[in-house]
Amino acid sequence: MAIGTFNVSGILAYRxxxxxxxxxxxxxxxxxxxxxxxxxxxxxxxxFPPVNPMWxxxxxVIFIILGVLSFFGNGLVxxxxxxxxxxxxxxxxxxxxxxxxxxxxxxxxxxxxxxxCFSGGYWTLGxxxxxxxxxxxxxxxxxxxxxxxxxxYDRYCVIVRAFQGSHISSLKxxxxxxxxxxxxxxxxxxxxxxxNAFIPEGILTSCSFDYISQDWNTKSYGVFLFVxxxxxxxxxxxxxxxxxxLAIRQHEKALxxxxxxxxxxxxxxxIDTRKQSAEVRIAKVAVANVFLWxxxxxxxxxxxxxxxxxxxxxxxxx
Numbered sequence: 331m332a333i334g335t336f337n338v339s340g341i342l343a344y345r346x347x348x349x350x351x352x353x354x355x356x357x358x359x360x361x362x363x364x365x366x367x368x369x370x371x372x373x374x375x376x377x378f379p380p381v382n383p384m385w386x387x388x389x390x391v392i393f394i395i396l397g398v399l400s401f402f403g404n405g406l407v408x409x410x411x412x413x414x415x416x417x418x419x420x421x422x423x424x425x426x427x428x429x430x431x432x433x434x435x436x437x438x439x440x441x442x443x444x445x446x447c448f449s450g451g452y453w454t455l456g457x458x459x460x461x462x463x464x465x466x467x468x469x470x471x472x473x474x475x476x477x478x479x480x481x482x483y484d485r486y487c488v489i490v491r492a493f494q495g496s497h498i499s500s501l502k503x504x505x506x507x508x509x510x511x512x513x514x515x516x517x518x519x520x521x522x523x524x525x526n527a528f529i530p531e532g533i534l535t536s537c538s539f540d541y542i543s544q545d546w547n548t549k550s551y552g553v554f555l556f557v558x559x560x561x562x563x564x565x566x567x568x569x570x571x572x573x574x575x576l577a578i579r580q581h582e583k584a585l586x587x588x589x590x591x592x593x594x595x596x597x598x599x600x601i602d603t604r605k606q607s608a609e610v611r612i613a614k615v616a617v618a619n620v621f622l623w624x625x626x627x628x629x630x631x632x633x634x635x636x637x638x639x640x641x642x643x644x645x646x647x648x
Contacts, residue, residue: 359534363452370457371530374542381451381533389535390447397440404433420503421484427507428477435470439463439536446535453530453537460537461521464528467538468518469511472559475627476510478620479566486570490577517558526551541633552635560631567620 360368360376407429411417442463446454453460483506484498498506521527526548527540541552 359452362450363534367453367530370453370460371534372540372542375530375532375534383451386447386451386533386535390444393440393444393447397436397444400432400436400440404429404436408433418500420498420500421481421488423500423503423507424477424481424484427510428474428481431470431473431477435467435474438466438470443536452534460530461528464537464539465518465522467536469514472514472517473510475559475563476513477507479563479570480506480510482567482570482574482620485574490570490573517555520551556631556635560627564624571617571620 357380358376359378359380360371360373362380363371408426411422411426411429442455442459446452455463484503487498521539524547528537529540530536531538539551539555540548542548
């Protein structure tokens with residue numbers, strides 16, 4: 331697409347006697363965006379120069395690779411769960427729900443992202459598509475997060491409260507899964523009703539919540555997201571996994587003390603040992619997933635919270 335004398339998909343600028351692929355100095359993100367797209371974009375991004383087109387192409391290729399891997403990996407999990415009855419346990423229901431939400435996350439996000447990267451590096455699909463893109467990204471991403479918390483709760487019931495009859499049945503697992511989806515939808519739907527908005531962000535190839543505007547409407551929703559999408563789920567998973575680790579340590583300590591009294595090496599049978607190790611392995615996998623999610627989303631949560639810190643200070647006054 332051409333704007334003036336410049337070509338957005340590939341700009342040759344003469345610098346230092348040579349030819350460089352990029353934008354001339356003084357260009358901003360808003361300068362190369364078509365007029366019909368500009369109303370969607372916050373004026374904040376006009377303070378930054380456009381990204382070199384080569385970065386858009388590189389990111390598009392990376393996302394294609396990640397998308398293919400995600401479709402294959404999560405698709406395989408869903409296929410195995412649906413084709414083998416032996417895998418349809420309550421614990422695996424949470425795993426397959428996580429795979430499904432991740433699968434849908436990539437399906438709803440990466441094709442559009444790749445299209446925008448290859449189409450000039452800005453949002454090309456209009457306001458309504460931007461809202462849907464941001465909404466589905468929020469729903470599927472938050473569902474994955476809450477499902478991780480549900481997996482932690484399931485392990486907590488199996489390992490910590492095993493002797494209290496707290497094992498999760500298939501029906502209870504399905505109810506929890508439906509609650510995860512409902513929780514995500516309820517939190518994500520508010521921009522459609524005027525509380526915050528979905529707008530292009532960053533390098534303008536994707537849409538998300540407005541965390542830039544300085545009005546109370548935007549800031550209050552940012553705090554709401556921080557609490558409901560980050561602080562609360564993180565508190566839950568830290569609690570359940572702390573209880574799991576504590577219970578395992580206490581149980582192992584009790585077994586060692588009893589074995590010492592009986593002058594034997596250990597008290598478990600081979601079957602019990604395998605069962606226990608399997609439960610611990612599942613807990614470790616869940617902990618690893620939560621750690622990776624926290625590592626990924628903590629910087630984003632930090633930025634959103636720093637933008638909205640004034641709201642917290644005002645709320646403290648009341």
